[in-house]
Amino acid sequence: MTTHYLVLSALLFAIGGVGVLVRRNAIVVFMCVELMLNACNLAFVTFARQHGNLDGQVIAFFVMIVAAAEVVVGLAIIVTIFRTRRSASVDDANLLKY
Amino acid sequence: MTDTITAPTIEYLLLSPLLVVFGAAIVGVLVEAFAPRYLRAAFQVPLTLLSLVAAFALVIFVVVKDGVPNKAAAMGAVAADGPALFIWGTILLLAFVSVLLIGDDFVPSAVAVPGSVEEERAVSEGAAHTEVYPLVLFAVGGMLLFAASNDLLVMFVALEVMSLPLYMLCGLARRRRLLSQEAAMKYFLLGAFSSAFFLYGTALLYGYAGSIDLSKISTSLSSVGGQDSLLFIGAAVLGVGLFFKIGAVPFQMWKPDVYQGAPTPITALMASGTLVAAFGALLRVFWVALGNLEWDWSPVVWAVAILTMVVGAILAITQTDIKRMLAYSSIAHAGFILTAVVATAGAKQNSLALSGILFYLVAYGLTTVGAFGVVTMVRDPGGEAWHLSRWAGLGKRSPKLAMVLAFFLLAMAGIPLTSGFFAKYAVFSAAVSGGAVALVVVGVVASAIAAFFYVRVIVLMFFSDPAADGPSIVMPIATRGVVGFAALATVVLGVFPQPVLDLASKAAQSLFVR
Numbered sequence: 001m002t003t004h005y006l007v008l009s010a011l012l013f014a015i016g017g018v019g020v021l022v023r024r025n026a027i028v029v030f031m032c033v034e035l036m037l038n039a040c041n042l043a044f045v046t047f048a049r050q051h052g053n054l055d056g057q058v059i060a061f062f063v064m065i066v067a068a069a070e071v072v073v074g075l076a077i078i079v080t081i082f083r084t085r086r087s088a089s090v091d092d093a094n095l096l097k098y
Numbered sequence: 099m100t101d102t103i104t105a106p107t108i109e110y111l112l113l114s115p116l117l118v119v120f121g122a123a124i125v126g127v128l129v130e131a132f133a134p135r136y137l138r139a140a141f142q143v144p145l146t147l148l149s150l151v152a153a154f155a156l157v158i159f160v161v162v163k164d165g166v167p168n169k170a171a172a173m174g175a176v177a178a179d180g181p182a183l184f185i186w187g188t189i190l191l192l193a194f195v196s197v198l199l200i201g202d203d204f205v206p207s208a209v210a211v212p213g214s215v216e217e218e219r220a221v222s223e224g225a226a227h228t229e230v231y232p233l234v235l236f237a238v239g240g241m242l243l244f245a246a247s248n249d250l251l252v253m254f255v256a257l258e259v260m261s262l263p264l265y266m267l268c269g270l271a272r273r274r275r276l277l278s279q280e281a282a283m284k285y286f287l288l289g290a291f292s293s294a295f296f297l298y299g300t301a302l303l304y305g306y307a308g309s310i311d312l313s314k315i316s317t318s319l320s321s322v323g324g325q326d327s328l329l330f331i332g333a334a335v336l337g338v339g340l341f342f343k344i345g346a347v348p349f350q351m352w353k354p355d356v357y358q359g360a361p362t363p364i365t366a367l368m369a370s371g372t373l374v375a376a377f378g379a380l381l382r383v384f385w386v387a388l389g390n391l392e393w394d395w396s397p398v399v400w401a402v403a404i405l406t407m408v409v410g411a412i413l414a415i416t417q418t419d420i421k422r423m424l425a426y427s428s429i430a431h432a433g434f435i436l437t438a439v440v441a442t443a444g445a446k447q448n449s450l451a452l453s454g455i456l457f458y459l460v461a462y463g464l465t466t467v468g469a470f471g472v473v474t475m476v477r478d479p480g481g482e483a484w485h486l487s488r489w490a491g492l493g494k495r496s497p498k499l500a501m502v503l504a505f506f507l508l509a510m511a512g513i514p515l516t517s518g519f520f521a522k523y524a525v526f527s528a529a530v531s532g533g534a535v536a537l538v539v540v541g542v543v544a545s546a547i548a549a550f551f552y553v554r555v556i557v558l559m560f561f562s563d564p565a566a567d568g569p570s571i572v573m574p575i576a577t578r579g580v581v582g583f584a585a586l587a588t589v590v591l592g593v594f595p596q597p598v599l600d601l602a603s604k605a606a607q608s609l610f611v612r
Contacts, residue, residue: 036297066258
């Protein structure tokens with residue numbers, strides 16, 4: 001039965017999504033995005049098992065690579081902001097509005 | 099199990115524009131690694147421009163040699179069809195002019211804190227981030243692939259290849275560093291959030307269809323039964339990711355912030371190239387993969403189109419910053435294009451609407467690059483003069499520049515004898531023939547609202563007195579060339595649009611490859 005894995009994947013995706021919306025620290029927000037990507041991976045692997053083809057497993061590898069590249073770029077941006085503002089809170093970045 | 103693995107076939111000629119751009123980007127990275135600092139700019143600028151020209155020439159060569167191709171290249175991963183090649187040409191042209199806008203807009207050393215000793219040292223050493231050029235090339239390569247990807251995995255990878263360099267480029271402005279870094283962070287966090295949605299949608303559609311191939315998803319719509327929730331949730335979540343990229347309401351929040359904070363040449367690239375690429379991908383997903391599902395998604399896209407036009411046009415009125423105003427205008431324009439996407443999809447989808455959209459993308463892309471080019475020229479001591487009050491009386495101080503900007507704004511408003519008129523006519527007439535009269539009525543009303551704030555800027559420039567300490571006009575030769583070219587293109591497409599319309603309808607004739 002693969003249903004449990006899909007439910008888990010949906011739960012992880014939802015937890016990640018809520019985390020992005022409610023957390024204040026940019027690093028934690030970013031970790032929540034990564035959680036969402038991992039939820040996608042779980043769904044891909046589960047569906048690959050269900051359909052009996054390997055596409056989903058291959059996609060999971062691609063997603064991991066993309067997530068790694070995203071970490072590099074994201075952390076670079078967050079660290080630069082932290083160096084100028086001494087804060088990684090997304091609430092403090094409020095110069096651009098309306 | 100078979101003993102031999104058959105090697106995949108790759109149509110190198112069809113994919114050559116992509117390969118040239120990505121190859122040049124990699125060479126650019128090597129230049130950064132090995133060339134001494136004082137030589138880097140001398141390598142990077144010609145390399146970037148030449149590779150874009152070469153890729154453009156290859157697009158034309160492919161079409162001239164074998165006619166408009168209509169096949170899925172690289173084992174069905176990349177679509178090389180008329181719309182894809184037209185969009186490639188458009189993106190390469192827009193990227194070329196956007197790269198020419200790059201001047202002294204970038205920070206000498208991004209790691210140095212503003213005002214610190216490291217920053218002063220970097221400035222005195224004449225340091226410069228020539229990495230900007232390979233990053234732009236990677237972003238452009240991602241845009242090309244995004245618009246031509248024929249399966250959802252390639253589309254996701256292309257989306258990231260396009261977005262990741264743009265996130266970084268946004269944060270590299272030389273002046274107003276805090277705004278620029280804030281824009282980069284907002285763009286990054288929201289962009290990553292939206293691409294997670296795109297990916298989850300991909301996963302659900304894969305679960306539904308057992309394949310990520312766009313055409314196989316389309317065929318499975320009739321063969322797979324009883325899993326509608328997977329299909330509907332998947333399509334909706336995938337749509338969130340795509341709508342984010344074109345900046346459709348309610349996923350438009352990032353656009354004004356990012357367009358304002360990013361260095362203006364990068365804003366020009368995003369406002370033109372990214373929009374074109376995102377519409378290419380959106381059309382491909384909604385027409386090829388989900389075309390048979392039109393009854394279900396078209397009401398949603400209908401609502402999104404109305405919201406996008408109205409919210410974009412109304413919020414633009416309240417803006418006091420020229421870059422934010424252009425960002426809201428870009429949101430409204432995305433809504434205008436959506437009218438043609440939604441009204442003619444599914445059984446009614448036709449090459450007329452597609453060619454209208456393609457023409458709109460060229461016309462709007464060139465006009466918007468020109469407008470941002472003008473923005474780079476008007477400078478205060480602390481950087482570009484963004485606040486609209488600083489633009490008061492520009493018509494008396496620098497009549498030619500003000501005339502050109504006024505012309506771009508009129509083209510965006512869709513006044514006859516400009517490219518914007520024919521572009522709007524093309525998408526709205528396609529929408530009417532698709533039976534979406536109500537949508538077009540909203541579109542025309544939104545255009546009228548939009549015309550108000552464009553004309554307001556023109557009135558401000560020509561009918562108010564210049565301030566004593568008004569901004570100075572900086573006119574680098576390349577920027578002047580870009581603005582001149584964009585103005586010329588806007589005139590020519592407005593007076594004599596037939597050649598480009600013919601080209602677009604030829605590209606759209608066989609629709610997307612399936």
